[in-house]
Amino acid sequence: xxxMERYTGTPKLMVPAFGLGVVGLVLTAVGFFMNPxxxxxxxxxxxxxxxxxxxAALIMLAIFHTAKAKWLIVLRRAxxxxxxxVPIFAVLFLAFIPMMKHLYPWVxxxxxxxxxxxIEVEHLAHKKHGYLNLTxxxxxxxxxxxxxxxxxxxxxxxxxxxxxxxxxxxxxxQRRFSPGALPFLAxxxxxxxxxxxxxxxxxxxxxxxxxxxxxxxxxxxxxxxTVATVNAQGKDLYGSLVTPAHFHNLGKxxxxxxxxxxxxxxxxxxxxxxxNIPEEAPWYGLRMFGSxxxxxxxLFFLHFVLPFFTLLSRSLKVQPRKLAVVAxxxxxxHAVDLYWLIWPAYSGEAGPTFHWTLITAWVGVGGISVGxxxxxxxxxxxxxxxxxxxxxxxxxxxx
Amino acid sequence: xxxxxxxxWVLAEFATPDALVDATRQMxxxxxxxxxxxxxxxxxxxxxxxGLPPSRVPFIALGGGLTGLVTALAMQTWMxxxxxxxxxxxxxxxxxxxxxxxxxxLSVLFAAFGIFFGLLGLSRLPQPYHPAxxxxxxxxxxxxxxxxxxxxPTGQDAxxxxxxxTALGATHVTVVxxxxx
Numbered sequence: 001x002x003x004m005e006r007y008t009g010t011p012k013l014m015v016p017a018f019g020l021g022v023v024g025l026v027l028t029a030v031g032f033f034m035n036p037x038x039x040x041x042x043x044x045x046x047x048x049x050x051x052x053x054x055x056a057a058l059i060m061l062a063i064f065h066t067a068k069a070k071w072l073i074v075l076r077r078a079x080x081x082x083x084x085x086v087p088i089f090a091v092l093f094l095a096f097i098p099m100m101k102h103l104y105p106w107v108x109x110x111x112x113x114x115x116x117x118x119i120e121v122e123h124l125a126h127k128k129h130g131y132l133n134l135t136x137x138x139x140x141x142x143x144x145x146x147x148x149x150x151x152x153x154x155x156x157x158x159x160x161x162x163x164x165x166x167x168x169x170x171x172x173x174q175r176r177f178s179p180g181a182l183p184f185l186a187x188x189x190x191x192x193x194x195x196x197x198x199x200x201x202x203x204x205x206x207x208x209x210x211x212x213x214x215x216x217x218x219x220x221x222x223x224x225x226t227v228a229t230v231n232a233q234g235k236d237l238y239g240s241l242v243t244p245a246h247f248h249n250l251g252k253x254x255x256x257x258x259x260x261x262x263x264x265x266x267x268x269x270x271x272x273x274x275x276n277i278p279e280e281a282p283w284y285g286l287r288m289f290g291s292x293x294x295x296x297x298x299l300f301f302l303h304f305v306l307p308f309f310t311l312l313s314r315s316l317k318v319q320p321r322k323l324a325v326v327a328x329x330x331x332x333x334h335a336v337d338l339y340w341l342i343w344p345a346y347s348g349e350a351g352p353t354f355h356w357t358l359i360t361a362w363v364g365v366g367g368i369s370v371g372x373x374x375x376x377x378x379x380x381x382x383x384x385x386x387x388x389x390x391x392x393x394x395x396x397x398x399x
Numbered sequence: 400x401x402x403x404x405x406x407x408w409v410l411a412e413f414a415t416p417d418a419l420v421d422a423t424r425q426m427x428x429x430x431x432x433x434x435x436x437x438x439x440x441x442x443x444x445x446x447x448x449x450g451l452p453p454s455r456v457p458f459i460a461l462g463g464g465l466t467g468l469v470t471a472l473a474m475q476t477w478m479x480x481x482x483x484x485x486x487x488x489x490x491x492x493x494x495x496x497x498x499x500x501x502x503x504x505l506s507v508l509f510a511a512f513g514i515f516f517g518l519l520g521l522s523r524l525p526q527p528y529h530p531a532x533x534x535x536x537x538x539x540x541x542x543x544x545x546x547x548x549x550x551x552p553t554g555q556d557a558x559x560x561x562x563x564x565t566a567l568g569a570t571h572v573t574v575v576x577x578x579x580x
Contacts, residue, residue, distance in 0.1 A: 266496075266499060269496065270496055270499065270500070273496050274496075274497070276488065312457075312461070314453075314457070397443065397444075399441075399443075
């Protein structure tokens, strides 16, 4: 066995990722001129899907530092790489400038859904103007990305510096910094989800919405980590050092967040259903009855029941290949979940319609962000080689 | 008075957990069956060294969880829909979303019962007496000693087993006999 060297950034992966990303985004731009509204919603889906994974990885990283987790260290660089890709989303977010007016009814200050509930509702919309206006929206986006970029680059910087410097003090820095960053991360993700997705239906509100978004995103982040780790075999890659015990933990986390997603999804639904008040109920009414009904029921079975009972199996969780298959499935169903969240605001009673930019935008944003993450990983080790606890992580066994 | 059936064990104390796990594995590889380990705290690699089959507790827990699920759904449907129909805010008498919290809680509760009582049952606990307690030295199993018990036919000479255990690093070897509950 040869010594672990720095990752040289296989063009085999990075170039196709960027290529797919550029092609996807160009096609999406074409789509924007053909059907601006559908394309805007598609792009929103692609964007929230990938940025959610990146920010979820960042939050998880901070949580692991806070908990002083050692088992994860062999996987930590992969997680950091996902998190450090956040700046690219600040760039990709600029595409929303021309899309805003196609997405959000509050942009032009027109009476919101006045035809549904009448005057009472217009009044409510007016009350929300102090929050839902373009200037404040822009200010908030700057804050979100500033927090995410600051925290992710800081943690990544210390971690990669330790690869050369070694020692305990850089670990201490990461562990002290992370718990302080967590409240800011949690709040920014929550409000970002309000801004991006909840305000598509400006009269609807749910305080748990942010948790719903990051429950799904956490799940997707661990699925990406699993798929990446299974595929990170070969020279200078960390995959061969990862044992079934690590995969078991990843499997347990995917399992836990499958259940957590369902718990949050139901909590949100139950409160709205029980209260049954006019400005909240229509959001679920649209999804519960008529053309969206079958999809909502299918989502419950495909996003919860099926993976829950599949992941109960212990033997599945310790077999990397099989776990990766489940992870890929969950990554697909997470996209369906976001579609279910976003698309009804576009198609309404027409139900689950399809527009080709859904694919191009998802591939486009995904290609660019994955390519950028790999670009950031170049010239680094694929695991924190001089972390003081790396040996303990490598010989981790299930307690 | 009927004749009591006595069981016997050779007990061996080891100084470290590693020595115990190692000795357990080697004894098992020699073909000894029905052994057990005793330590003051959870022993890493102990169950692997004993070659224990996968635990059946998860299946009992699943059974418990599903029992709770069915019980809760049936109970609520019976009470709120059939036996004493309640109109709550004009909702249908069979409103599944309202059933879910209780169903969830009861599934968790019954699964926990399954784990707790399943584990007790499978480990044949509580067990206030075991012949191993006849050995005064065995008390160290709850403070600092790491013990291995090897079943042995009562009345036969245990010198061979004792010697093997000593060769594997046992610091103290003894034989106990008694009526196993």
